[in-house]
Amino acid sequence: MSGVRSPYSAYEDGQPIVGSVLVPSIIGKTDPYFYLVKENVIADTMLPKTVLAHQLGTITVLYYNVSTELFGHQEQSSQAAFSKFVQGSESSDIATATGSVLRIYEIGMSVASSDHSVQVLNLPKQPSQSAFGALEELRAFARAKEIDNLIYKVGDVLHAPFTPRLVSRLELLAAEPDEPDEQPMAPDSLRNFIDFLSKFLREVPELTYPDIVLSFSGNIGAQWRKSQTEQFFAEFLSNGDVRCLVFTPNPKHPNKIIRASVTTSVDLLLDTVRHFGVLRWCRHG
Amino acid sequence: MDNDPIPDINHVARYCSFRTLDENGNPTLLAFELKDADTYLSVNWLEFFEAGSCGAQIEEVRQAFERKGHSLQKKARFAVLNVRDVCAYVHENTSDKRKLEILHKPEPLDPSHSGVFGLQHDSDMIVEALLANMVLETHPARQEMDQ
Numbered sequence: 001m002s003g004v005r006s007p008y009s010a011y012e013d014g015q016p017i018v019g020s021v022l023v024p025s026i027i028g029k030t031d032p033y034f035y036l037v038k039e040n041v042i043a044d045t046m047l048p049k050t051v052l053a054h055q056l057g058t059i060t061v062l063y064y065n066v067s068t069e070l071f072g073h074q075e076q077s078s079q080a081a082f083s084k085f086v087q088g089s090e091s092s093d094i095a096t097a098t099g100s101v102l103r104i105y106e107i108g109m110s111v112a113s114s115d116h117s118v119q120v121l122n123l124p125k126q127p128s129q130s131a132f133g134a135l136e137e138l139r140a141f142a143r144a145k146e147i148d149n150l151i152y153k154v155g156d157v158l159h160a161p162f163t164p165r166l167v168s169r170l171e172l173l174a175a176e177p178d179e180p181d182e183q184p185m186a187p188d189s190l191r192n193f194i195d196f197l198s199k200f201l202r203e204v205p206e207l208t209y210p211d212i213v214l215s216f217s218g219n220i221g222a223q224w225r226k227s228q229t230e231q232f233f234a235e236f237l238s239n240g241d242v243r244c245l246v247f248t249p250n251p252k253h254p255n256k257i258i259r260a261s262v263t264t265s266v267d268l269l270l271d272t273v274r275h276f277g278v279l280r281w282c283r284h285g
Numbered sequence: 286m287d288n289d290p291i292p293d294i295n296h297v298a299r300y301c302s303f304r305t306l307d308e309n310g311n312p313t314l315l316a317f318e319l320k321d322a323d324t325y326l327s328v329n330w331l332e333f334f335e336a337g338s339c340g341a342q343i344e345e346v347r348q349a350f351e352r353k354g355h356s357l358q359k360k361a362r363f364a365v366l367n368v369r370d371v372c373a374y375v376h377e378n379t380s381d382k383r384k385l386e387i388l389h390k391p392e393p394l395d396p397s398h399s400g401v402f403g404l405q406h407d408s409d410m411i412v413e414a415l416l417a418n419m420v421l422e423t424h425p426a427r428q429e430m431d432q
Contacts, residue, residue, distance in 0.1 A: 169308065173304060178302070178361075181320065211313060213313050215305075215315050215318060216315075216318060221313065221315050233314055233410065233414065235410075243407075244410075245314065245410040247414065257378075259378065259379075259411050261408070261409075
């Protein structure tokens with residue numbers, strides 16, 4: 001494979017590798033890891049989150065499953081990887097979660113359309129080799145993979161007309177935070193949200209699409225908002241609790257609004273909001 | 286002056302991260318969540334600037350953010366609130382008749398910086414939702430989105 005030389009060389013046993021192409025994971029981000037690509041050969045530097053091999057017109061994405069086996073790997077078809085990340089028109093718009101294969105997708109498109117001419121931008125600096133940094137990176141990678149798996153699961157367990165839209169929204173929010181004081185999406189929060197939504201959909205199959213947002217601490221927030229006076233918002237915490245808000249008309253005094261904010265457990269949330277009549281207006285029709 | 290109340294008829298703008306906006310770009314209550322380390326909600330006083338239109342005032346705020354080294358997200362937005370309306374609405378619609386105060390908290394690089402005081406940590410979703418209800422308009426965090 002011919003490639004663009006990097007101002008930062010790829011290293012193997014401390015020596016730069018001639019003829020390799022360095023691929024940064026995220027344009028515009030400082031990423032302590034980088035990827036090494038050689039013709040039909042998969043090699044890696046240090047503890048990579050993702051390595052990839054280019055073949056004619058296709059990409060095979062390999063990733064390390066650090067949560068179960070540090071140096072094992074699983075293969076994922078290029079099609080599956082592509083289908084998850086085709087969104088946005090600029091690199092800065094697209095998911096930038098640690099371990100994301102999105103950057104690979106962009107490189108892959110370049111390869112496919114320009115006969116192996118790969119343009120490499122904003123190469124990361126040589127990675128820090130501190131054990132602490134590596135541990136943090138591994139944790140971040142494990143979290144990102146867990147998020148990926150959970151989002152993938154959404155398509156399997158939630159059978160609603162809005163499921164594809166929900167998956168796209170979650171993928172967008174799963175990107176690394178842009179603000180310095182924001183935490184990435186919390187896997188346990190996402191899991192609690194999926195469990196709740198699954199239960200909600202069983203009870204209300206015609207449920208309307210919720211607005212999905214993230215708190216500073218990375219918790220999933222889901223909002224059903226029909227009007228200023230008909231709102232149901234739930235923030236799913238990682239410990240199984242939910243902070244919940246309901247604005248709903250008072251059935252006995254139509255000119256008054258019931259406003260309630262409670263913290264409950266996720267398994268009681270539906271019962272909690274049922275009393276407020278939320279199930280009446282957060283559905284189609 | 287530090288801690289001066291913002292005049293009732295004036296407006297403030299709150300920077301809302303992309304993650305806290307719904308898919309239509311409207312701020313949800315999480316855009317008004319008080320961070321653990323904060324004692325007030327940061328906003329910018331728009332009429333502090335002599336620039337006439339709201340859009341021009343927002344541009345001044347953008348420049349202040351940039352001076353402070355705050356990289357503005359492409360999809361983030363500034364939410365505009367009226368001081369008097371917000372304080373009255375929250376007071377009328379909270380069981381504890383909450384009195385919010387919006388005070389000038391100028392910073393060297395951000396002279397219009399101000400704060401909404403009176404929110405509590407963890408237990409103030411109702412006030413946060415009321416603030417979201419009172420958003421008059423939003424503006425892109427980055428100017429090019431205006432065009």
